[in-house]
Amino acid sequence: MAVLFRAGFSFIATSAVHAETRTVMTMEPNIEIENLNVSYISRNTRVRAVREFSLDLRENESVGLLGESGAGKSTVGWALLGLIGKQNVVTGEINFQGKNILKMTNRELNAYRWTDASMIFQASLNTLDPLITVGQNFVDLLTNKKTCDNKRDARALAWETMKLLALQESIMDAYPHQLSGGMKQRVAIAMAISTNPKVLVADEPTTALDTITQASILRLMKTLREQKKIRGILFVSHDVTVHAYMTDRLLVMYRGRVIEQGSTKEVITNPLHPYTKLLLSSERIGGQKEGVRAGASQDDVAPADGCPYVPFCPYAMKSCSESFPTARTIGQDHRVSCFLYDAK
Ligand SMILES: Nc1ncnc2c1ncn2[C@@H]1O[C@H](COP(=O)(O)OP(=O)(O)O)[C@@H](O)[C@H]1O
Ligand SMILES: [Mg+2]
Structure with missing residues:
Protein backbone atom coordinates (compact mmCIF):
# COMPACT_ATOMS: atom_id res chain seq x y z
CA MET A 1 0.00 0.00 0.00
CA ALA A 117 -25.84 5.64 -13.40
CA SER A 118 -24.30 2.36 -12.26
CA MET A 119 -23.01 1.21 -8.91
CA ILE A 120 -20.37 -1.24 -7.81
CA PHE A 121 -21.33 -2.39 -4.35
CA GLN A 122 -19.07 -3.31 -1.48
CA ALA A 123 -20.27 -6.91 -1.74
CA SER A 124 -20.65 -7.32 -5.47
CA LEU A 125 -21.61 -10.97 -5.43
CA ASN A 126 -25.11 -9.72 -4.67
CA THR A 127 -25.25 -8.06 -8.09
CA LEU A 128 -25.03 -11.44 -9.83
CA ASP A 129 -27.79 -14.04 -9.98
CA PRO A 130 -26.12 -17.16 -8.48
CA LEU A 131 -28.25 -19.57 -10.50
CA ILE A 132 -27.00 -18.55 -13.92
CA THR A 133 -23.52 -18.20 -15.40
CA VAL A 134 -21.59 -14.94 -15.45
CA GLY A 135 -22.15 -14.74 -19.22
CA GLN A 136 -25.91 -15.16 -18.84
CA ASN A 137 -25.97 -12.52 -16.10
CA PHE A 138 -24.22 -10.18 -18.47
CA VAL A 139 -26.46 -10.97 -21.44
CA ASP A 140 -29.63 -10.47 -19.35
CA LEU A 141 -28.40 -7.07 -18.19
CA LEU A 142 -27.41 -5.85 -21.65
CA THR A 143 -30.64 -7.01 -23.31
CA ASN A 144 -32.92 -5.84 -20.47
CA LYS A 145 -31.29 -2.42 -20.50
CA LYS A 146 -31.45 -2.37 -24.31
CA THR A 147 -27.74 -1.71 -24.59
CA CYS A 148 -27.84 -4.58 -27.12
CA ASP A 149 -30.68 -5.72 -29.38
CA ASN A 150 -29.94 -9.42 -29.27
CA LYS A 151 -28.16 -12.06 -27.23
CA ARG A 152 -25.35 -12.51 -29.72
CA ASP A 153 -24.36 -8.83 -29.61
CA ALA A 154 -24.76 -8.84 -25.83
CA ARG A 155 -22.42 -11.80 -25.45
CA ALA A 156 -19.86 -10.14 -27.72
CA LEU A 157 -20.03 -6.88 -25.74
CA ALA A 158 -19.81 -8.80 -22.47
CA TRP A 159 -16.64 -10.53 -23.58
CA GLU A 160 -15.18 -7.30 -24.94
CA THR A 161 -15.78 -5.56 -21.59
CA MET A 162 -14.46 -8.49 -19.57
CA LYS A 163 -11.22 -8.34 -21.56
CA LEU A 164 -10.78 -4.74 -20.41
CA LEU A 165 -10.78 -6.07 -16.86
CA ALA A 166 -8.17 -8.72 -17.73
CA LEU A 167 -10.66 -11.59 -17.26
CA GLN A 168 -10.40 -14.96 -19.05
CA GLU A 169 -13.11 -15.98 -21.51
CA SER A 170 -13.76 -19.16 -19.49
CA ILE A 171 -15.28 -16.97 -16.76
CA MET A 172 -18.26 -16.36 -19.04
CA ASP A 173 -19.32 -19.95 -18.40
CA ALA A 174 -18.53 -19.99 -14.68
CA TYR A 175 -21.15 -19.58 -11.95
CA PRO A 176 -20.72 -16.61 -9.57
CA HIS A 177 -19.76 -18.80 -6.58
CA GLN A 178 -16.85 -20.26 -8.54
CA LEU A 179 -15.10 -16.89 -8.76
CA SER A 180 -12.49 -15.53 -6.34
CA GLY A 181 -13.21 -12.22 -4.58
CA GLY A 182 -10.98 -10.30 -7.00
CA MET A 183 -12.64 -11.87 -10.05
CA LYS A 184 -16.12 -11.12 -8.69
CA GLN A 185 -15.18 -7.47 -8.23
CA ARG A 186 -13.76 -7.32 -11.75
CA VAL A 187 -16.94 -8.88 -13.19
CA ALA A 188 -18.99 -6.36 -11.20
CA ILE A 189 -16.93 -3.47 -12.61
CA ALA A 190 -17.23 -4.91 -16.13
CA MET A 191 -21.02 -5.15 -15.79
CA ALA A 192 -21.29 -1.68 -14.31
CA ILE A 193 -19.42 -0.06 -17.21
CA SER A 194 -20.77 -2.26 -20.05
CA THR A 195 -23.90 -0.12 -20.32
CA ASN A 196 -21.70 2.99 -20.71
CA ALA A 215 -3.71 -2.54 -6.36
CA SER A 216 -4.22 -4.40 -9.64
CA ILE A 217 -7.96 -3.58 -9.74
CA LEU A 218 -7.34 0.08 -8.93
CA ARG A 219 -4.75 0.21 -11.70
CA LEU A 220 -7.30 -1.25 -14.14
CA MET A 221 -9.93 1.28 -13.04
CA LYS A 222 -7.49 4.13 -13.50
CA ALA A 294 -10.10 7.93 14.33
CA GLY A 295 -12.56 9.89 16.44
CA ALA A 296 -15.90 9.24 18.01
CA SER A 297 -17.96 6.08 18.11
CA GLN A 298 -21.68 6.08 17.32
CA ASP A 299 -22.48 5.97 21.05
CA ASP A 300 -20.76 9.26 21.83
CA VAL A 301 -23.06 12.20 22.23
CA ALA A 302 -22.62 14.93 19.66
CA PRO A 303 -24.70 18.11 19.71
CA ALA A 304 -27.85 17.73 17.58
CA ASP A 305 -27.30 20.86 15.52
CA GLY A 306 -23.64 21.62 16.08
CA CYS A 307 -20.48 20.09 14.73
CA PRO A 308 -20.56 16.29 15.21
CA TYR A 309 -16.85 16.30 16.04
CA VAL A 310 -17.32 18.43 19.18
CA PRO A 311 -16.93 15.58 21.73
CA PHE A 312 -13.44 14.84 20.42
CA CYS A 313 -12.20 18.18 19.18
CA PRO A 314 -9.41 19.70 21.26
CA TYR A 315 -10.34 23.14 19.92
CA ALA A 316 -14.12 22.97 20.48
CA MET A 317 -15.72 26.32 21.41
CA LYS A 318 -19.20 27.20 22.62
CA SER A 319 -20.36 28.09 19.10
CA CYS A 320 -19.38 24.62 17.83
CA SER A 321 -22.19 23.04 19.88
CA GLU A 322 -24.78 25.59 18.75
CA SER A 323 -24.70 25.33 14.99
CA PHE A 324 -22.86 23.55 12.21
CA PRO A 325 -20.52 26.07 10.55
CA THR A 326 -21.14 26.86 6.89
CA ALA A 327 -18.16 26.10 4.68
CA ARG A 328 -15.37 28.68 4.65
CA THR A 329 -13.25 28.90 1.50
CA ILE A 330 -9.54 28.78 2.27
CA GLY A 331 -7.27 29.05 -0.73
CA GLN A 332 -8.38 27.88 -4.14
CA ASP A 333 -11.46 25.66 -3.99
CA HIS A 334 -10.54 24.33 -0.57
CA ARG A 335 -13.44 24.55 1.86
CA VAL A 336 -13.72 23.68 5.51
CA SER A 337 -16.65 23.73 7.93
CA CYS A 338 -14.95 24.80 11.12
CA PHE A 339 -15.28 27.92 13.31
CA LEU A 340 -11.51 27.86 13.89
CA TYR A 341 -11.06 29.44 10.49
CA ASP A 342 -13.22 32.47 11.28
CA ALA A 343 -10.43 34.26 13.02
CA LYS A 344 -8.21 34.04 9.93
N1 LIG B 1 -30.69 0.63 6.24
C1 LIG B 1 -30.33 1.33 7.31
N2 LIG B 1 -31.18 1.50 8.36
C2 LIG B 1 -30.83 2.22 9.44
N3 LIG B 1 -29.65 2.86 9.59
C3 LIG B 1 -28.76 2.73 8.57
C4 LIG B 1 -29.05 1.97 7.40
N4 LIG B 1 -27.97 2.02 6.57
C5 LIG B 1 -27.05 2.79 7.20
N5 LIG B 1 -27.52 3.22 8.40
C6 LIG B 1 -26.85 4.12 9.35
O1 LIG B 1 -26.58 5.33 8.66
C7 LIG B 1 -25.32 5.85 9.01
C8 LIG B 1 -24.47 6.00 7.76
O2 LIG B 1 -24.24 4.71 7.22
P1 LIG B 1 -23.47 4.46 5.85
O3 LIG B 1 -24.02 5.34 4.80
O4 LIG B 1 -23.49 3.00 5.60
O5 LIG B 1 -21.98 4.95 6.22
P2 LIG B 1 -20.56 4.57 5.56
O6 LIG B 1 -20.80 4.04 4.20
O7 LIG B 1 -19.79 5.84 5.58
O8 LIG B 1 -19.96 3.55 6.45
C9 LIG B 1 -24.73 4.88 10.04
O9 LIG B 1 -25.04 5.38 11.31
C10 LIG B 1 -25.49 3.59 9.77
O10 LIG B 1 -25.57 2.82 10.92
MG1 LIG C 1 -20.23 2.17 3.39
Missing part, protein backbone atom coordinates in the same frame (compact mmCIF):
# COMPACT_ATOMS: atom_id res chain seq x y z
CA ALA A 2 2.94 2.29 0.72
CA VAL A 3 3.94 1.97 -2.94
CA LEU A 4 0.43 2.85 -4.03
CA PHE A 5 0.45 5.82 -1.67
CA ARG A 6 3.63 7.22 -3.22
CA ALA A 7 2.36 6.46 -6.73
CA GLY A 8 -0.84 8.21 -5.74
CA PHE A 9 0.93 11.39 -4.78
CA SER A 10 2.83 11.59 -8.04
CA PHE A 11 -0.42 10.81 -9.85
CA ILE A 12 -2.33 13.61 -8.17
CA ALA A 13 0.35 16.10 -9.11
CA THR A 14 -0.35 15.41 -12.80
CA SER A 15 -4.07 14.82 -12.46
CA ALA A 16 -4.49 18.21 -10.80
CA VAL A 17 -3.31 19.80 -14.04
CA HIS A 18 -5.81 17.73 -16.03
CA ALA A 19 -8.52 18.64 -13.58
CA GLU A 20 -7.80 22.31 -14.12
CA THR A 21 -7.96 21.88 -17.89
CA ARG A 22 -11.31 20.20 -17.49
CA THR A 23 -12.61 22.96 -15.26
CA VAL A 24 -11.67 25.54 -17.88
CA MET A 25 -13.85 23.59 -20.32
CA THR A 26 -16.64 24.04 -17.72
CA MET A 27 -18.83 21.16 -18.64
CA GLU A 28 -22.33 21.05 -17.28
CA PRO A 29 -22.49 18.80 -14.24
CA ASN A 30 -23.95 15.38 -14.91
CA ILE A 31 -25.31 15.13 -11.43
CA GLU A 32 -26.21 17.99 -9.11
CA ILE A 33 -26.92 17.01 -5.52
CA GLU A 34 -28.47 19.86 -3.59
CA ASN A 35 -28.96 19.86 0.15
CA LEU A 36 -29.51 16.11 0.44
CA ASN A 37 -30.70 14.89 3.84
CA VAL A 38 -31.28 11.20 4.55
CA SER A 39 -32.76 9.86 7.79
CA TYR A 40 -33.28 6.15 8.33
CA ILE A 41 -36.44 5.35 10.21
CA SER A 42 -36.83 2.05 12.01
CA ARG A 43 -39.43 1.45 14.74
CA ASN A 44 -38.94 4.43 17.03
CA THR A 45 -35.46 5.41 15.99
CA ARG A 46 -34.30 7.95 13.47
CA VAL A 47 -30.69 7.97 12.26
CA ARG A 48 -29.67 11.15 10.48
CA ALA A 49 -27.24 9.49 8.11
CA VAL A 50 -26.57 12.38 5.71
CA ARG A 51 -27.11 16.09 6.34
CA GLU A 52 -27.01 19.09 4.01
CA PHE A 53 -24.93 17.31 1.38
CA SER A 54 -24.35 19.12 -1.92
CA LEU A 55 -22.15 18.11 -4.84
CA ASP A 56 -21.77 18.77 -8.58
CA LEU A 57 -20.31 15.82 -10.43
CA ARG A 58 -19.01 16.71 -13.88
CA GLU A 59 -18.32 14.57 -16.92
CA ASN A 60 -15.05 12.65 -16.59
CA GLU A 61 -14.49 13.83 -13.05
CA SER A 62 -13.56 11.48 -10.22
CA VAL A 63 -14.88 12.68 -6.88
CA GLY A 64 -14.08 10.86 -3.66
CA LEU A 65 -15.97 10.47 -0.41
CA LEU A 66 -13.59 9.87 2.50
CA GLY A 67 -14.56 9.10 6.07
CA GLU A 68 -14.65 6.34 8.61
CA SER A 69 -17.35 3.71 8.86
CA GLY A 70 -20.79 5.24 9.56
CA ALA A 71 -19.93 8.62 8.01
CA GLY A 72 -22.77 8.35 5.47
CA LYS A 73 -20.70 7.63 2.36
CA SER A 74 -22.67 4.62 1.13
CA THR A 75 -25.94 6.42 1.87
CA VAL A 76 -24.97 9.17 -0.60
CA GLY A 77 -24.21 6.47 -3.21
CA TRP A 78 -27.48 4.65 -2.60
CA ALA A 79 -29.41 7.93 -2.78
CA LEU A 80 -27.76 8.71 -6.11
CA LEU A 81 -29.15 5.43 -7.49
CA GLY A 82 -32.56 6.05 -5.91
CA LEU A 83 -32.06 3.09 -3.59
CA ILE A 84 -33.15 4.51 -0.22
CA GLY A 85 -36.27 2.65 0.96
CA LYS A 86 -39.58 4.55 1.00
CA GLN A 87 -39.98 4.17 4.79
CA ASN A 88 -37.04 6.56 5.27
CA VAL A 89 -36.98 10.33 4.90
CA VAL A 90 -35.05 11.81 2.00
CA THR A 91 -35.14 15.53 1.24
CA GLY A 92 -33.26 17.78 -1.17
CA GLU A 93 -32.63 17.20 -4.85
CA ILE A 94 -30.49 14.91 -6.95
CA ASN A 95 -30.73 16.26 -10.47
CA PHE A 96 -29.64 14.23 -13.44
CA GLN A 97 -30.01 16.06 -16.76
CA GLY A 98 -32.56 18.39 -15.22
CA LYS A 99 -34.66 15.65 -13.62
CA ASN A 100 -34.80 15.08 -9.86
CA ILE A 101 -34.22 11.37 -9.37
CA LEU A 102 -35.77 11.55 -5.88
CA LYS A 103 -39.08 12.25 -7.63
CA MET A 104 -38.77 9.58 -10.33
CA THR A 105 -41.33 6.82 -10.67
CA ASN A 106 -40.14 3.21 -10.38
CA ARG A 107 -40.32 2.93 -14.13
CA GLU A 108 -38.15 6.03 -14.63
CA LEU A 109 -35.70 4.77 -12.02
CA ASN A 110 -35.43 1.43 -13.79
CA ALA A 111 -34.53 3.19 -16.99
CA TYR A 112 -32.00 5.43 -15.16
CA ARG A 113 -30.19 2.69 -13.23
CA TRP A 114 -27.34 1.00 -15.12
CA THR A 115 -27.86 3.02 -18.31
CA ASP A 116 -27.32 6.49 -16.80
CA PRO A 197 -23.23 4.96 -17.80
CA LYS A 198 -22.46 8.65 -17.37
CA VAL A 199 -21.91 8.16 -13.67
CA LEU A 200 -20.41 5.24 -11.79
CA VAL A 201 -20.66 4.96 -8.02
CA ALA A 202 -17.87 2.72 -6.72
CA ASP A 203 -18.55 1.90 -3.06
CA GLU A 204 -15.36 0.53 -1.46
CA PRO A 205 -14.91 -1.67 -4.55
CA THR A 206 -11.64 -3.17 -3.35
CA THR A 207 -11.93 -3.02 0.44
CA ALA A 208 -12.50 -6.75 0.97
CA LEU A 209 -9.54 -7.75 -1.19
CA ASP A 210 -5.89 -8.42 -0.43
CA THR A 211 -3.40 -5.64 -1.11
CA ILE A 212 -2.01 -7.02 -4.37
CA THR A 213 -5.46 -7.69 -5.89
CA GLN A 214 -6.62 -4.29 -4.65
CA THR A 223 -6.68 2.95 -17.02
CA LEU A 224 -10.40 2.68 -17.79
CA ARG A 225 -10.82 6.28 -16.65
CA GLU A 226 -7.98 7.41 -18.88
CA GLN A 227 -9.60 5.57 -21.78
CA LYS A 228 -12.93 7.23 -20.87
CA LYS A 229 -14.54 3.81 -20.48
CA ILE A 230 -15.40 5.09 -17.02
CA ARG A 231 -16.80 8.60 -17.20
CA GLY A 232 -17.89 10.48 -14.05
CA ILE A 233 -17.14 8.49 -10.93
CA LEU A 234 -18.10 8.89 -7.29
CA PHE A 235 -15.50 6.88 -5.45
CA VAL A 236 -16.33 5.87 -1.89
CA SER A 237 -13.47 4.75 0.34
CA HIS A 238 -12.33 5.06 3.94
CA ASP A 239 -8.75 4.76 2.66
CA VAL A 240 -6.95 7.99 1.80
CA THR A 241 -4.24 6.20 -0.21
CA VAL A 242 -6.94 4.92 -2.56
CA HIS A 243 -8.27 8.48 -2.98
CA ALA A 244 -4.77 9.80 -3.65
CA TYR A 245 -4.56 7.36 -6.54
CA MET A 246 -8.13 7.50 -7.87
CA THR A 247 -9.79 10.88 -7.30
CA ASP A 248 -9.45 14.49 -8.47
CA ARG A 249 -11.60 16.00 -5.78
CA LEU A 250 -12.32 14.85 -2.24
CA LEU A 251 -15.13 15.38 0.25
CA VAL A 252 -14.34 14.41 3.83
CA MET A 253 -17.39 13.23 5.76
CA TYR A 254 -17.91 12.83 9.47
CA ARG A 255 -21.16 11.48 10.89
CA GLY A 256 -23.26 12.54 7.94
CA ARG A 257 -21.66 15.95 7.44
CA VAL A 258 -19.16 17.13 4.83
CA ILE A 259 -16.55 18.82 7.01
CA GLU A 260 -13.93 19.58 4.36
CA GLN A 261 -13.55 19.46 0.59
CA GLY A 262 -11.14 20.45 -2.14
CA SER A 263 -8.82 18.96 -4.72
CA THR A 264 -7.57 15.61 -3.45
CA LYS A 265 -4.00 16.85 -3.53
CA GLU A 266 -4.84 19.98 -1.54
CA VAL A 267 -6.90 18.17 1.11
CA ILE A 268 -4.27 15.47 1.61
CA THR A 269 -1.26 17.74 1.70
CA ASN A 270 -2.90 20.59 3.60
CA PRO A 271 -5.74 19.22 5.75
CA LEU A 272 -7.60 21.95 7.64
CA HIS A 273 -10.32 20.40 9.80
CA PRO A 274 -9.06 18.93 13.11
CA TYR A 275 -10.79 15.65 12.20
CA THR A 276 -9.17 15.45 8.73
CA LYS A 277 -5.79 16.14 10.33
CA LEU A 278 -6.31 13.27 12.77
CA LEU A 279 -7.62 10.95 10.06
CA LEU A 280 -4.61 11.62 7.86
CA SER A 281 -2.13 11.24 10.69
CA SER A 282 -3.58 7.84 11.62
CA GLU A 283 -3.41 6.86 7.94
CA ARG A 284 0.21 7.80 7.77
CA ILE A 285 1.11 5.94 10.92
CA GLY A 286 -0.39 2.56 10.27
CA GLY A 287 -3.04 2.59 7.57
CA GLN A 288 -6.64 2.71 8.57
CA LYS A 289 -8.97 -0.23 8.36
CA GLU A 290 -12.68 0.33 7.96
CA GLY A 291 -14.34 0.12 11.33
CA VAL A 292 -11.34 1.57 13.17
CA ARG A 293 -12.43 4.98 14.31
